[in-house]
Amino acid sequence: MAQRPGRIVVVGAGVIGLSCALRLLQAGHRVDVVARDLPLETTSSVAAAIWYPYLASPQDKVTAWGRTTYDEFARLAERGADGVLMRWGTELLSRPMPDPWWIDAVPSLERVEPRAPYADAWSFRTPIVDMSRYLSWLTQQVLDAGGTLTRLALAGLPEAPLVVNCSGLGSRRLATDLTSMPVRGQVVVVEQVGLEEWWLAEGEAGGVPTYVIPRVTDIVLGGTDDEGEWSRTPSPEVADAILSRATELVPRLAGAKVLRHKVGLRPARPEVRLERVGDVVHCYGHGGAGVTLSWGCADDVVRLAA
Template identity: 65%
Template structure:
């Protein structure tokens, strides 16, 4: 069986398929650390992904797997408490059933309220490397190849090509949503913060073991992968306003990724092809749940 794509979706699908007894070769134009997945913050959060019922179920399934993985630091996964700030009062989020400990925060001056919960955070450079190692340990292979079309004549092909599905699946409903982040040094921060309604773009602060990811932007249709210095300044200003402890934090690097957005995430078998792409701003969040469904479809 061939899996096309070595981002978080292709690798998790490949691992679950090998574990289920299939022989799996992964082919990808970009290796794991070069993918959009490696840019992700990557906080467990169902963002820019629909439909609500399937996304909630996939997210809940992934949450459980990440909680297990967090027992082993080598996976790059940690469970972290954090707060989403609300500028207007809102009912509980549609995906509330996927997190075990969502509570209402009332101690947020200047905000109408907030939600506090524990979420998995995956340090993607570490997590993707761990996934790739795990795949190889299980006997799977990973080869760099750019495909012009999905191969025919294989017994089964999993299309986990992210935004590449625009061409490989000839899917005109796919579109990029550009996200820019700034990575700064760790300054002793343990909790994540998210202000989705901030002026200038969704603002988030996601601490990891040795650094902190600050975001972000949400720019539909933009394909430029070069970090914009003015946008970086704005992200830093927004993040520091949100978390004053970031004031003196040294900037380590800048990154841009193009979220593979689709009106609905596609997990579907058509003949000998299983499509699994269009995870929008939630590829890490949905990964293990979608991989389990791909195994069922196989």
């Protein structure tokens, strides 16, 4: 794909690609975003999108990227960016635990009394992002800054002075990286019943966590983490199990109207890949923490692009 000299091509239009594109534009670069899927068609659009480091490593880098992103979302919420909220919530744990490894990424975390049958709990204030609104807002920021967005199915990474590869699972093909694997996540979206506090409960014996994430007009319930599963078709049985677990966690959800079912494939990898190799900056493998790490990783991409 021929490009004007000096332009940067960002491959991928999920939250990572758009965040990188905006930061590059703000740094004075000329940027084109190309992607097979437009923003509201990406895995990012399915995410419950609570700031929480999940299925991402290494821990030291994830903590640093996460803190930068937390701070930026706090600023965006204060500025009224569409879809961004700051809300308190509680994580319930099945056994006594030390402070989370990512504790330095949040301004404060309070130990609270767990409720039965849980053995430990903590509470903290964190960003909640309604991706159906935020991705549209972020796309408009990219366009207003002079960037472009084009739907394009690529057989390989394009030729350009610099390419930023934010293709997520597409990197299995575009970067020949077979360590990238899907972790399937199914959610149920229900009507808002007046809930403002989020809840996260650890699964028994290391099982799948249950989460209840309230947004302005709806509530996202989850979830699943099926490693290596590629199906994007929602399972009615899984949906029923999610509703049952979520209602047990938050009884106010009983009878809430189901609005829709969604499935996304988290782009997991043994470690987030953020490095420059020649004229390509790779930024993918964020697992279930794309939103959580987005701005921190975007800042590092800008440094690598320089």
